Amino acid sequence: MHTNYRYNYSNRRLKTGVDFLKKPLHKWENPLFFRENKKDGHNLALPYDARDRVEYGKSKYKLSLNGKWKFMWQMGVENQPQDFFCPDFDDSGWDTVNVPSVWQMQGYGKPIYLCSSMPPQVSTAESQIPKISHEKNEIGFYRRSFTLPEGFDGRRIILHFGAAKSALYVYINGEYVGYSQGSMTPAEFDITDILHEGENTLAAKLMRFSDATYLENQDMWQFSGIYREVYLVAEPETTVEDIYARTTLDDSYIDGILDLKLKFSTDREVTCRVDLDKKEIFRGKVSGELEINRIVEKCRKWSAETPELYTLTVKLYEGTYCSVKKEIRIGFKRVEIKGNVYYINGQKVIIKGVNRHDYDPDYGWAVPRERYYQDLYLMKQANINAIRTSHYPDDPFFYELCDELGFYVMDECDVESHGVRRKNVPGDNPLWTSAVIDRAEMMVLRDRSHACICFWSLGNEAGDGSNFAEMKKAILKLCDLYPIHYEGDFDLTKSDFISRMYPMENVVDKLVHREAITATLFDNIANALAADNKDVPESAFEDHPVIYCEYAHSMENSLGNFKEYVDDFEKYDHMTGGFIWDFVDQAIHKDGKWLYGGDFKEGWSSFYFCANGIIAADRTPHPAYYEVKQVYSNVCAEDIDVERKRVKIKNKNYFIPLDYCYLEWSVAKNGKELESGRISLDGIAPQTVKTLSIPYSAEFEAGEYILTLSFRYKNENEWHKSGDEISFNQFILSNEKAKPEPREGMVKVLSKGNVHKIIASGTTVTFKNKKLYGIDFGSGNILDNSLSFKPNFFRPLTDNDTNYFNFAPMFKRLNPLYLWDITSRSVSIKSFVIFPFSGSCIVNIHWFAPFAGHVETDIIVNSDGSVSIGQNMKSPLLPMLRSGVRLGINKDFCNVKWYGRGPEESYCDRKTGQRISEFNKKADELFHYYMRPQENGNRTDVRSLEITDDSGNGFAVSSDFPFEFSMHSYSQEKIEKAMHNHELTKDEYYSLCIDAKQRGVGGDMPGTACLHEPYKMHSGNYSFAFSIRGIKADKCNLHKGARREAVGEAE
16 A cells, blocks of 8 residues: 655654654654555545435445444553454454444543643653653554445545544554544545455554644543544545635625635546536536636625525536536635734624533543534524634534534644643644644645634644744645634734633733733743743734633633623724633533542542533533523613613624514513513614613502513524523613511510520510520421521632632642631520510620621511511621521422522622522522532522422511522532532431622632622621511412312312
8 A cells, every 4th residue: 555654754863852763663652653544634525426415424425334343452552462453353352332432431441631731641751752651551452344335336445534542553454554643633544455345354453642642632531432433435536535615705795706626536537517506607627626716796695693505516527427426515704804803704793602622421522413413502592603622623513513503613723732832842843843734734624615614723722832833834825714823822923813811800901902911920830830821012912803712711600700701892893702611511421420530540630620611511501601691692782761761772793683583571570570562673783773662651669670671583493492582681660669567566585494485476486595496487497407597608619719729629628718617617606695675576696706707696576577687797807708697497498489680590790691580499499510519509689588388388588688598408518528419418408598798709710719809708897687577378379279189189
């Protein structure tokens, strides 16, 4: 067979600290050897006959080799099975695995999760790079047989591996075929001359670790295997080997320009016909290559809002016989940077994006096709318009869907050397130049005709150096339509953007105001470890837009102050937008448990840093998802004139009017809807504001009146239903407080020893040994004294609260915030006084609470039977987590109704996506399961709260000022202690927390709160008060319920 490895490494000494002449090297430990007999990248269009129906991924000339393969795994490179690739080799003792798959998810070896360091199997000593442990390396041996269908006779047979990590050897019928590295793009080999009639044997050997590992050190699970589809494709001798549809728009943005480049497999002359949407645009004799240029007048333009696609068909004829047909979908768009602004189709667009790993919790990188639909549909529903393929090219099907659904894609090269990026890998080192260029070329050649591609990215967190300049040259030679991105570019010669990760407030302020940025001492220290916080001269802002390639780090309970970022994007034209980190948690699902780094006893790990998604690994949305959905929306109500009943509706789209949606309005008083209606939004043009009249008729009396404006889809499509909500806005129309009703009745106190009962209007409040023991509104004690009433200052630390201890959770108790845990656990009563006051009875309690200073609670039993609770506390030194109380509630009281923000959890810096209304849930539905248990389920801006049993008896909580609450079946001590959800066991009572305030969750930085000022709780005084009153079941409803039950029993 012809050998096409292109880089002569013999007799070559490089400045790497390694002399390659000192010892013989395996292919998999030599960076200069990364392909042999491997075909160049190309468009993956399949061949068809002239009359065949084209369906993505299907052709009678494609033979899938997915399915069951024989498999053997071994640790260490010595004593490999000899002749395992021969047809007569006895593999009866081997196991059977599914292909595609990663072998760690099928029980072989261990998954490794590291976010910023190399696996221990490869050396990170600069003088030894590249060095891979021969003893700790793993090998997977694969075998299967196949027989060619009759229709494959006389054709060239190409073997396609969609992806395999990390070093792949291929054999057919006992003969060596070729070698491949570059695990996220295809490896293809022409195997025609080795095949024979009847059964053929395919064998592969795959090294888990190789020199390629140094370039594939992304923040993700480290797996290995053949994890994208494997197939054979049968091409005629002369075929269309590559299609490059270079599409753009003319300067008027009206007409499309198609520069079509076709590459044929031979120089034989054939007739070529090209159709665009079934209209012939070329016919003629060709050989070798073809380039044509066509103008498509008044073309349908592609964008994320208008994903208009054309079908391009290429046919080759020998005489009158069509020997092959290939077909792709293309879109016309123009991407450009003018000055310091990023444009698509002549419009300054905002990138409302997300980073996405190609990941499935059950199959790892072998992502089932339904996951792509699920992910992209969820993104469209959340108003996301852009995706960064972090940090490698995705499966080809992903791009097909992005073309169709409409996403601006940043296609990122499979280059990340995070753990050694400061050690000249790839840097300026010629040892790596050819390898990184090959990775860039393979990506571009495969993907450049896709309409969705709007950026090329050179990789991620791989340092800086001349090799990136070489990658940029190689990309622009193959496709010069799209700007180049690279966040690690320190001199802004490789990246067309000023790209930042996780900018903090002070840096954001400089970026939006286009002020020079100088790296601080802290930045330089961080840069040595993991960051790329580079200097940015003021002059760079003149011709470089700003983009956040990663921002709003969504590590479990996170994504605070997200709206502030997007406000900047909308206010400043040079702020292009950004990509949230990230879309989906990378938890592993095994035996009904959700696992993360360290759970496989694999050695050093980055633990739960793999959970950064706005959705869980099983694709359940986290509360942060709804924040994204609201903030990223392209339609909103900006302002209201209450007296004239007018609102301003803004269409933030760039290309389409609001004809696709309508406005549903409603007015509610204290959470209960009074009236509603529907208004057309037809004709509101993109980037315009229109004033609409809302015909509500409510006369405002005492109470809170809120106007809710809900924007909803008119019609159904594949990813949303008719009537689904896009986003909402709310305005308070009136909020006049009702005058308090005079209290009537008598209060009496019965004391006997250490027991004190205070009785008023059917309410009995009992104190026992100075503790609040019971509150009975006539239907039994609502309290469960397994958890006695106490002030509360602690919350189970979120990942952001945990801060740098996330990297070493075994030492997390050194975090100063755990002083509040000690405080909450140690609270005890210092003094207890009962005294009458103005027709009520006051119980004054002073608490001993270390680190909290003065803490005092008044429990007031009023003559009308209500109970008022007021608390004052002072934190003299420490910033606080929360200020409130917690108490145990009898589990009979399992129904929760509140008037406040919902239905999902919210925090002071992440509540835009939750509306103010009245909501009902079961108590256990209030808990949100993050991958690692932590603070969750809080509700903010609560006006009132009702907790009842199934009969309707219970109690209500209200306050003159909005408060926060949570209610769980797990104590905060249990939540804090558990490292996994499967470790949680429910209590026999509910833990009810009522708070004046919790601090925000943050989200500027990975695993670090970095709270903005409005969302902090500084040391100081905190006071709040609330009232509890009894709720009696509606006797009429009880009677009806009893009758229904009796009828049901009779039936």
